[in-house]
Amino acid sequence: MNTLAYIDLLQYTLDGTLTGVLYAVIAIAFIVVYRAGRILNFAQGEVIIFMAYIIWTLIALARLPVWVVIPLSLAVAMILGLVIERGIFRPLIGQPIWALVMVTIGLMILIQGITQVIWGGGERPFPLLFPRAPVKIGPLLFSSSIFWGGLISLFIVLGLALVFEKTRWGLRLTAVAENHQVAQAMGISVKSSIAIAWMIGWALSSFAAVVFLNGKVLTFAAAAIGLHALPVVLLAGLESIGGALLAGIIMGIGESWASAFLDPYTAGASSQAFPYVLMLIVLLVRPQGLFGWKIIERV
Amino acid sequence: MAILPCGVHFETYRQHLAYLRTRPQWTVFILLMLLLAGLPQILSVRFIAMISMATMISIAVVGLQITTGYAGLLNLGQSAFMGMGAFVCGSLAVNFNLPFWITIPAGGLGGAMLGAVFGIPALRIKGFYLAITTIAAQVIFPLIIMHMPNRWFGGAIGLNLEPARLGSITFNSDISLYYFIIGAAVIMLFLAFNLVRCRVGRALIAVRDNDIAAEMTGINLFYYKTLAFAIGAGYAGVAGGLWSYYLRYVGADQFTLYFSVWYMGMLIVGGLGSILGAILGTFFIRALQEFITALAPILVQYLPQTGSAAIWFAGMNILLGGIIILFLIYEPRGLYHRWNILKTSYRIWPFPYL
Numbered sequence: 001m002n003t004l005a006y007i008d009l010l011q012y013t014l015d016g017t018l019t020g021v022l023y024a025v026i027a028i029a030f031i032v033v034y035r036a037g038r039i040l041n042f043a044q045g046e047v048i049i050f051m052a053y054i055i056w057t058l059i060a061l062a063r064l065p066v067w068v069v070i071p072l073s074l075a076v077a078m079i080l081g082l083v084i085e086r087g088i089f090r091p092l093i094g095q096p097i098w099a100l101v102m103v104t105i106g107l108m109i110l111i112q113g114i115t116q117v118i119w120g121g122g123e124r125p126f127p128l129l130f131p132r133a134p135v136k137i138g139p140l141l142f143s144s145s146i147f148w149g150g151l152i153s154l155f156i157v158l159g160l161a162l163v164f165e166k167t168r169w170g171l172r173l174t175a176v177a178e179n180h181q182v183a184q185a186m187g188i189s190v191k192s193s194i195a196i197a198w199m200i201g202w203a204l205s206s207f208a209a210v211v212f213l214n215g216k217v218l219t220f221a222a223a224a225i226g227l228h229a230l231p232v233v234l235l236a237g238l239e240s241i242g243g244a245l246l247a248g249i250i251m252g253i254g255e256s257w258a259s260a261f262l263d264p265y266t267a268g269a270s271s272q273a274f275p276y277v278l279m280l281i282v283l284l285v286r287p288q289g290l291f292g293w294k295i296i297e298r299v
Numbered sequence: 300m301a302i303l304p305c306g307v308h309f310e311t312y313r314q315h316l317a318y319l320r321t322r323p324q325w326t327v328f329i330l331l332m333l334l335l336a337g338l339p340q341i342l343s344v345r346f347i348a349m350i351s352m353a354t355m356i357s358i359a360v361v362g363l364q365i366t367t368g369y370a371g372l373l374n375l376g377q378s379a380f381m382g383m384g385a386f387v388c389g390s391l392a393v394n395f396n397l398p399f400w401i402t403i404p405a406g407g408l409g410g411a412m413l414g415a416v417f418g419i420p421a422l423r424i425k426g427f428y429l430a431i432t433t434i435a436a437q438v439i440f441p442l443i444i445m446h447m448p449n450r451w452f453g454g455a456i457g458l459n460l461e462p463a464r465l466g467s468i469t470f471n472s473d474i475s476l477y478y479f480i481i482g483a484a485v486i487m488l489f490l491a492f493n494l495v496r497c498r499v500g501r502a503l504i505a506v507r508d509n510d511i512a513a514e515m516t517g518i519n520l521f522y523y524k525t526l527a528f529a530i531g532a533g534y535a536g537v538a539g540g541l542w543s544y545y546l547r548y549v550g551a552d553q554f555t556l557y558f559s560v561w562y563m564g565m566l567i568v569g570g571l572g573s574i575l576g577a578i579l580g581t582f583f584i585r586a587l588q589e590f591i592t593a594l595a596p597i598l599v600q601y602l603p604q605t606g607s608a609a610i611w612f613a614g615m616n617i618l619l620g621g622i623i624i625l626f627l628i629y630e631p632r633g634l635y636h637r638w639n640i641l642k643t644s645y646r647i648w649p650f651p652y653l
Contacts (some may be wrong), residue, residue: 040427091628097426103627105375105560110620116613117602210449230431234463280435287424 003218007139011188012260013253014140018150020252025153026158026229027236027242027244034238035091036197039100043108044171045226047202051077052126052209052218053119059127066129073206081202085195093194104258115220126213150213158202161242171236173197177239178293232281237292247290251275300456318492335481339474346350349589350509351477354484359492360565361574362534363529366414367563368571370527371507372421373429376414376436377535379560382554384536386412389549390451399419399463399470399516403483409529410536415442418528422521422609425510441551457550460543465570470544494530504572505526512596555637564623570633584622591618607644 026044035043042045058069084107092103135147164170175183176193186192200295212225236247251274259271288294309315319325338450359381366374388406391397397405417436444452452458462471463479470479479638492498502523505513514520543549561584569580595611602610626633644651 042427042430085421088624088628095627095631098371099320099627099631101373101427101626102563106564106620106623106627108620109560109616110624111615113613113618113620116609116616120609227637235429276435276438279431283424283432284420287428 004142008260011140012256014060015146016251016253017147018252020148020232020246020249021157021245022208023071023229023232024157024245024248024252024257025204025211027209027232028157028241029201029208030229030233031236031238031241031244032173032197033201034161034233036173036194037093037098037100039089039104040233040238041107041201042101042104044201044205044227044229045223046111046115047205048226049220050080050115051202051206051222052213052222053115055206056124057119057211059062060124066127070129070210073230074212076204077202077206078199081198081200084193084202085198089198090191092152093191111225112220116202122219124218125220126216128215129210132264138251145211145214149214153164153207153211156204157245158242161189161225163297164241181230208278228275231275231282234279234289235282237289239293240289240291242262242286243285243289245271248277251278252277302555318496320588326640336478338488339477343427343474347477348473349488349540349585350363350419351473351480351545353585354480355538355545356562356565356585357578358484358487358541359538360562360569360577360581361488362531363540363562363572363585364531364569364577365491365494365534366418366527366531366567368499368573369507370503370524370531372418372524373426373460374433374528374531374623375556375559375563376417376440377429377531378554378556378558379437379440379536380410380414380532381539381542381558382416382549382551383413383532385543385549385554386452386458386539388540389453389543390459391519392460393453393458399540400466403537405446406540407533407536410539411533414535415525415529418525418532421524421528433559436558437556440554445553446448446590453549455551457545457548460547460549462547463544476545478501480545483537483541487534488574488578491534496618499523499530501525508573534562539595553644561619564619567626568625568633570635573635576633576635577636587618587622588615590614617648 026048029047030044031040033039055069055073058064059066064072088102088103088107092099103145123224130148131143134144135142162170164174171190172183173193173196175186175188176190180190183193208225213222216222230251232247232251234242235242235251255271255274260272262271282289309320309322314320317495319328338350342350363374363377366372366377384406387409388402389400391402391405392399397438398470405489413436417433420432445455447454449456462469464470470476489578495503498642502513502518503526505516506517506520506523506527510520510524513523539554542553546553565580565581565584568583569578591614592611595614598614621626630636
């Protein structure tokens, strides 16, 4: 193997890593919400697209500058997250799991319908928020949205992991994740923790919308990204925030390698199938994922 | 089971076990059958077609009721199982020219087998993990259909069927298809009503209420969970078989995750844990869907930015999502519970409470 091949391999690996970090952001949006209320939010992809449409409206129609739009969209996301939690998920505390699964699927379809009514079905160019020029480091070349998005995501993921493991505030949320009754007995408000989790989940979705759709075409089909991050969530385990980073990177590199080395032989199918195949293997071999908590069930 | 009215008592086990136990019940049942037989004389063809469609779907939803409502196993792949039934039935009819009374049961069997395969993981995983597995069935199903030899399932083009024939009768008009579907539905519902009362049904309920405790009382979890999926998917398969004779065209895009969610929505609206609830929910939602279809041209005038093509879809989405959420929050026991309250208060009238 000559030097060029090594550089190609390095390029694919780093591309995969940065994409994987983005997956980790979406995965953490899933995980934060799951930890708090034992709700796997199937509507995650739709939430991202809904926020993307709001950001598009703020930039393209209201013509606000970017440095206003990003904090504003985060605030809107948090308010919406709070409203959804209060309106839909709080009345369902203590309901069986199928009800929680179905309510998130209902939410997913409701958001699709509402988005179509407000914004219609057409395609829209999502604004370019990062510099257009690709980033060049030595012989390596990165597309700017992957590079900057990946770097910012890395900081956010590491920051969140640190908050949840080290600060008093984050540890409260972790305690709620472990056991509602015990947390309540320790004087932690379970209800407000769940509300905070939803706000974080929506804020992360809003951020993910910016990074993912930067300069791309905004249609409803992009909501598939939520389903795409599900394998990362299951690989990481539904409770682990730090694990999501590693799982995201594994998934990103795997996908990047599959698309570079296997796709030429399988007409593009391997990189698409890779996350789901990995997910099925994880579900069968180790249902709690790499870092999830194994919960022992008692009658 | 709602309480019995005053003065009704049984002297033998046979009487107690009978499904229709009193004279008024028999009267109502016979009247219902006469009504079903006479409907085509009363209603216009359009309504008859709607009822046929709803009846067909209610068979699939009853199957889902057995898997999800009775055995407590979340199933978001019912539409794929229905599709399997439709393709098996269609393929046998097109390639081997078999009569419908072989192809439709074969379709049911095909659906049951696919359901059993995807039900196997239910032994190890629960809740949303299971939901994800059944969604995987939904994703994998069209891939299987598309990649089989074209002669088997028609590949990307689909299958075109000849109408079903029985002796000299050809089921090709709306009214004859209505009788065809109602006949099949009566058989399937009779089996379902009795299935949930027998040993299997009780075992499934025990599994739903607590599977670990059920296993302790001697219920073979693997057997019953797989059976629950197989029976539920078998119902979907029969519905799919009817579907293939009704539309006389079968294509992979008719059986998507979206329809599985609709079926779950119908189940939730009807109420989990009752066969009658599944039927009520299906007819209620179908009626609302027809309402949205009728309303869409008017809505377009108020929401011009959505466009006339998207408004129907958007309206359906808001209806489906909204109704699932509202019922889960405000009436998780569904329409069946309301019906029971009505029935009980009629029986114990003039006393206000149970």
